Amino acid sequence: MSDEYEFLTLLRSRIVHDGARGLMDDVAVLPLGETRLVLTSDTIVEGVHYLPADPPADIGWKLAAVNLSDLAAKGARPVGCMLNYALSGDAAWDAAFLGGLHDMLDRHAMPLLGGDTVKMPAGSARSYSLTAMGESRGVVPSRAGAQAGDRLYVTGPVGDAGIGLDLARADPAASGPLVDAYRRPRPRLSEGMLLAPVVSAMMDLSDGLLIDAARMAQASQVAITIDHVPLSPALEKARGASTAVQMAAARAGDDYELLFTLPRGVAPPVRAIPIGHVSSGAGLTLMIDGAAMPLPERLGWEH
Numbered sequence: 001m002s003d004e005y006e007f008l009t010l011l012r013s014r015i016v017h018d019g020a021r022g023l024m025d026d027v028a029v030l031p032l033g034e035t036r037l038v039l040t041s042d043t044i045v046e047g048v049h050y051l052p053a054d055p056p057a058d059i060g061w062k063l064a065a066v067n068l069s070d071l072a073a074k075g076a077r078p079v080g081c082m083l084n085y086a087l088s089g090d091a092a093w094d095a096a097f098l099g100g101l102h103d104m105l106d107r108h109a110m111p112l113l114g115g116d117t118v119k120m121p122a123g124s125a126r127s128y129s130l131t132a133m134g135e136s137r138g139v140v141p142s143r144a145g146a147q148a149g150d151r152l153y154v155t156g157p158v159g160d161a162g163i164g165l166d167l168a169r170a171d172p173a174a175s176g177p178l179v180d181a182y183r184r185p186r187p188r189l190s191e192g193m194l195l196a197p198v199v200s201a202m203m204d205l206s207d208g209l210l211i212d213a214a215r216m217a218q219a220s221q222v223a224i225t226i227d228h229v230p231l232s233p234a235l236e237k238a239r240g241a242s243t244a245v246q247m248a249a250a251r252a253g254d255d256y257e258l259l260f261t262l263p264r265g266v267a268p269p270v271r272a273i274p275i276g277h278v279s280s281g282a283g284l285t286l287m288i289d290g291a292a293m294p295l296p297e298r299l300g301w302e303h
């Protein structure tokens, strides 16, 4: 059991408010008059979520993107956010970070409303947090609604960012679509808004396809089978499409695509790749090229 899982289990035992969704979802949801306020907060840490040599504009972009991705997963419209910032000691670096942050926020009309600024002890790793607020006037899908018989989809291929991280680690000046997938994820907000009214369950892929699908299965109390690990042409060109490559792509994380289920016979209203199905029971099954694979001990990223 990971430290994160243990801590979340402790937190869940103390949760009483319905809006927390049992801490089993991407967001909290608070009814507010005619509408619902959708709340999420994510932190990125130097050396854990990004490389110290990553360009500051990309780090700012990523902080905004990973938070917007949780709103996308619930079909929420961004309404505002709060930034918690640790000064770097280099004003040009800080300005570049804010440039990248605002690039991402502006793309999705997300105003920055406030926050807090601190200085860290010299030499300590830095971390940045954003709290994002969205609104929804319709259904706010959860991870828990998948039903036996549903089909499973993802809005795009997985694994690019994992390879991009390897490339950026080997050479901080590396560039191209795989490195971009790692440094500049694109949250699927417009897709999320179109999907929210029709999906039975939806979440974003941050920790890896396998672990996130297993979480959806657990929250929905169903079994999920993945029979296709979708790879991008760029990834296949760089690494091929062997079983090992597909397995690594399914565990890598940092994908920020949407994973969702639809009743059989309902066509997705956005471009999406069918990757499996839901049945009664529990747990996750992975098929690669028609063969059931033993699941790795670690399905994806856990702190």
Ligand SMILES: Nc1ncnc2c1ncn2[C@@H]1O[C@H](COP(=O)(O)OP(=O)(O)O)[C@@H](O)[C@H]1O
Binding pocket: 008, 011, 020, 022, 023, 024, 025, 026, 027, 028, 041, 042, 070, 206
């Ligand atoms: N330190 C914390 N305090 C309160 N709730 C937390 C904390 N960490 C995580 N959570 C909650 O646990 C759930 C799962 O979190 P997480 O795995 O980070 O979701 P996501 O991958 O969507 O960001 C969410 O409801 C989140 O709000």
Ligand SMILES: Cc1ncc(C[n+]2csc(CCOP(=O)(O)OP(=O)(O)O)c2C)c(N)n1
Binding pocket: 042, 043, 047, 048, 049, 050, 051, 066, 165, 206, 207, 208, 252, 253, 254, 301, 303
């Ligand atoms: C330097 C570096 N090493 C490893 C990773 C891989 N990685 C770190 S955290 C993570 C999962 C997402 O982070 P988490 O804090 O779990 O976000 P959340 O699920 O809360 O959105 C991944 C794939 C990375 N992004 N950067």
Ligand SMILES: [Mg+2]
Binding pocket: 041, 042, 043
């Ligand atoms: Mg989180």
